[in-house]
Amino acid sequence: MIFLTALPLFWIMISASRxxxxxxxxxxxxxxxxxxxxxxxxRFDFPDELRPAVVHGVxxxxxxxxxxxxxVVFKSRTQVVHESFQGRSRLLGDLGLxxxxxxxxxxxxELGGKYYFRGDLGGYNQYTFSEHSVxxxxxxxxxxxxxxxxxxxxxxxxxxxxxxxxxxxxxxxWLGHEGLGEPSVLGRxxxxxxxxxxxxxxxxxxxxxxxxxxxxxxxxxxxxxxQFEGYASLDVKYPPVIVEMNSxxxxxxxxxxxxxxxxxxxxxxxxxxxxxxxxxxxxxxxSLLLELxxxxxxxxxxxxxxxxxxxxxxxxxxxLSVMYxxxxxxxxxTVVAVEGETVxxxxxxxxxxxPILTIFKEKQILATVIxxxxxxxxxxxxxxxxxxxxxxxxxxxxxxxxxAFNLSVEFAPMLLLExxxxxxxxxxxxxxxxxxxxxxxxxxxxxxxxxTVNESEREFVYSERSGLVLTSILTLRGQAQAPPRxxxxxxxxxxxxxxxxPFQGAHRLMxxxxxxVGAVVTFAILIAIICYITQTRRKKxxxxxxxxxxxxxxxxxxxxxxxxxxxxxxxESERRLGSERRLLGLRGEPPELDLSYSHSDLGxxxxxxxxxxxxxxxxxxxxxxx
Numbered sequence: 001m002i003f004l005t006a007l008p009l010f011w012i013m014i015s016a017s018r019x020x021x022x023x024x025x026x027x028x029x030x031x032x033x034x035x036x037x038x039x040x041x042x043r044f045d046f047p048d049e050l051r052p053a054v055v056h057g058v059x060x061x062x063x064x065x066x067x068x069x070x071x072v073v074f075k076s077r078t079q080v081v082h083e084s085f086q087g088r089s090r091l092l093g094d095l096g097l098x099x100x101x102x103x104x105x106x107x108x109x110e111l112g113g114k115y116y117f118r119g120d121l122g123g124y125n126q127y128t129f130s131e132h133s134v135x136x137x138x139x140x141x142x143x144x145x146x147x148x149x150x151x152x153x154x155x156x157x158x159x160x161x162x163x164x165x166x167x168x169x170x171x172x173x174w175l176g177h178e179g180l181g182e183p184s185v186l187g188r189x190x191x192x193x194x195x196x197x198x199x200x201x202x203x204x205x206x207x208x209x210x211x212x213x214x215x216x217x218x219x220x221x222x223x224x225x226x227q228f229e230g231y232a233s234l235d236v237k238y239p240p241v242i243v244e245m246n247s248x249x250x251x252x253x254x255x256x257x258x259x260x261x262x263x264x265x266x267x268x269x270x271x272x273x274x275x276x277x278x279x280x281x282x283x284x285x286x287s288l289l290l291e292l293x294x295x296x297x298x299x300x301x302x303x304x305x306x307x308x309x310x311x312x313x314x315x316x317x318x319x320l321s322v323m324y325x326x327x328x329x330x331x332x333x334t335v336v337a338v339e340g341e342t343v344x345x346x347x348x349x350x351x352x353x354x355p356i357l358t359i360f361k362e363k364q365i366l367a368t369v370i371x372x373x374x375x376x377x378x379x380x381x382x383x384x385x386x387x388x389x390x391x392x393x394x395x396x397x398x399x400x401x402x403x404a405f406n407l408s409v410e411f412a413p414m415l416l417l418e419x420x421x422x423x424x425x426x427x428x429x430x431x432x433x434x435x436x437x438x439x440x441x442x443x444x445x446x447x448x449x450x451x452t453v454n455e456s457e458r459e460f461v462y463s464e465r466s467g468l469v470l471t472s473i474l475t476l477r478g479q480a481q482a483p484p485r486x487x488x489x490x491x492x493x494x495x496x497x498x499x500x501x502p503f504q505g506a507h508r509l510m511x512x513x514x515x516x517v518g519a520v521v522t523f524a525i526l527i528a529i530i531c532y533i534t535q536t537r538r539k540k541x542x543x544x545x546x547x548x549x550x551x552x553x554x555x556x557x558x559x560x561x562x563x564x565x566x567x568x569x570x571x572e573s574e575r576r577l578g579s580e581r582r583l584l585g586l587r588g589e590p591p592e593l594d595l596s597y598s599h600s601d602l603g604x605x606x607x608x609x610x611x612x613x614x615x616x617x618x619x620x621x622x623x624x625x626x
Contacts, residue, residue: 021355022046023448024117024129027193030164031136032107033219035226037165040133041093041194042100044119052121055095061085064116065129072246073115073589074102084110104135106165110136122579138162141172141217141230150311151208157202159217163196168221172200175216175229180204211236211266233377239312244287244371245305246318252398253324261305262287263314269307276301295322300352325399325449326351329392333377335451338494343379346390349401355394362388383411387437387468398549412495415488421501423483428476432488435469440490442472448485510605 024044032038046059056076061084062447071082074089078425081089088106093099100117117126122223143157161170174183181204193407200217216231244262246423251257262284264267271288273280280303281290300322306315327351333345347359352374358368359373365375379386387409393402421430434440443454453460453474463472474486489498560573 007140022127022129023117024119024131025196026100026115026117026133029136029193031138031162031196031228032104032164033107033162033221033228034139035169035466036107036168036221037105038107038162039137039164039166040102040104040115040135042102042117042133044098044100044129046098046119046121046125046127050121050125052125054122055098056120057091057095057100058118058120059089059100060116060118060128062113062132064118064132066118066128070116071298073104076619077106077120083517084492102167105165107137107476109137129381136546138345141219141228142231143215143232145215145232146232149206149234149236151206151210151236152610154203154205157215157232158186158202159200159219159220160197161217161228163198167366168224168226170198170221172198173220174200174202175200175218175231176214177204180210182208182212182214186197206234206236208236208241208264208266208496210234211238213439214230228559231291236410237266237311239571240269240307242305242307242314242316243585244610245316247320248319250321250323251295253296253322257292257295257320259290259292259303259305259318260287261290261307261316263307265309265311269313270307272306274304274306281429292320294321297322297324297350298350317561321352323352323398326355326396328395328401329357329394329403329496331392331403331496333407335405336408337382339383339409339603340381343377343382343386343407344348345377345390345405346374347377347394348374348395348405350397351394353396354580359390360393361390368392368569379407382407382466384409384411384414384435408437410494411439413490413492413497413542415490417501418617419488419499419501421483421486421503423503426477428483428486430486431473431489432474432478432499432501433469434472434488434490434497434613436490436492436494437468438471438492439465440492442470443489443491444472444474445487445489446484447487462544475518516561 022045024042026040026042030040032220046052053185058066058075058077059073060066061071061073061082061573071084072080073085074081074091076091076095085104088104088111090103091101093101098479102115102117102120103112114132114134116128116132116410118126120126138151142160143413146155146157149155152338159172159174160171161237163170163373166543172289173473178442181202183200183202185203186199189199200218202215209296213234214231215234219230219236220226231356241265242261242263244260246259249257249599259273261273262273263273268284270282270284272282273288273290281288288305290303298319302317302319304315304317321382331345331347334341335345337343345359349355349359352375354371356370357372359366359375359377367375368528369375376394377390386407389404391404393400395401397531406532413434416433419431421428423429430444431442432442434442442461443452444461445452454470455461455463460476461472461474461538463470465471470490472488476484483503488501489496491497553581
């Protein structure tokens, strides 16, 4: 133990004050442990001209005025004191030397209070000084902790006890300092007002774990049973550390999600939940809960928790993964292509987890990927077979979505094998079956008759489209001597294709119906008709100019639905009726489409009583309308 001594300041002041005035000097406050003693240093002064023979003095308790009859602590004249101070008080100073130091022993709590000194120089020269000393009876050491203790920064904690009893000297020791540091005793120090303290120091570097640590100091007096202990809790300041937080969170779309963030710090931190720089919630607390109601895929992402106080900050993140079914796939790419081109189609979607993507056509899988959000379909050289409807299907464990799209392959016409002609009785029906994209124009050509019939002549041609296949039907009615050659031509912007339509079973059907006997009879009838016609023509040639009649050119085919407007009005009604009879025959049936002559033959005939094919049909249409 190191003892420091110093010359009491108040003794110097006494010597310097001689020849002064009435006054007293003593510590305003002084403390001592219960059961020990205390020496209250005191000095006083009076005017020199008084020059008393003897100087007496009185110490009072809690009041300076005798008329109030305060308890007498010490009285030099009579040694009569209050019962509370009997055997406990004595004067240490020499009043003649103006030293009024008082010693109190066997201190008990009831002795704590104000102590006043009164000088008695005899006669009327008595004076009660207003200055006084307050005695504090204590039973715990005083532990002094710096106002701010920061983790990681060295700190000094002191234990201070009063040392104002000349009979008992305290000894100090630290309690609960293990792991903090080794104490050192600074020694006995004099305070500003002449009192003394015993001091012990403890140096250490606190950690966050030392926060709230209970540190104690013990004061003991040798050769006695007196021991006094005092404790102080360390308030260690330290920056936040996030100690509680969700790991990665998976949640199904529409469910409820709670994210928890807890931090350890002193003082408590400001906790903030953030996402993409946006503050979602904040509060000064040790933990903070972020509630997400009915989560959507838009809330999928990384969430950050920031904890901060005046001494630092900490932050951590948590990833929220919202699980949901695939969105409806989108298709980007070529949907119209020309035959032979390369087609690339991209199907994409969004889901969590990534889906299985499949592209198929007519239940045939063309491409598929697993756990990818995009699927590329490559068709290096498209053909008409690639035309049609496709489906892109995306699925995961949470659902399935699909999108249909059409690939349109454009190509030149192709005449299919189903194209043919068939003759039955007096009707010839031809089918021209064409596959193409875009839709072609179809025409039927009769080269031996120099006649072409296209789709616009709906009286003879009926067309129907199904998908990429166009079926055009040409119907010819009339008793044909032999099936005509019919060529079907289909044309679009990518090219043209022609095919001479084959007849299927026409002659077999005819001969099967009439049989061998019927054939002989039919042959005889034909010879008779030819002879009749020959004779009739000869008679006409004698009386009329050369012309041709309906009998010269027997009808080969006709359409029962054929209508043509705009017949010439230069013919008289009688002539119209005559022409109608020639075209309709006996029962008023539709006119037969005369194809027995070519257009070049028609041009060589006499023009007086003859008509072209168009004029005959026009006349017929006008007559039928009327």
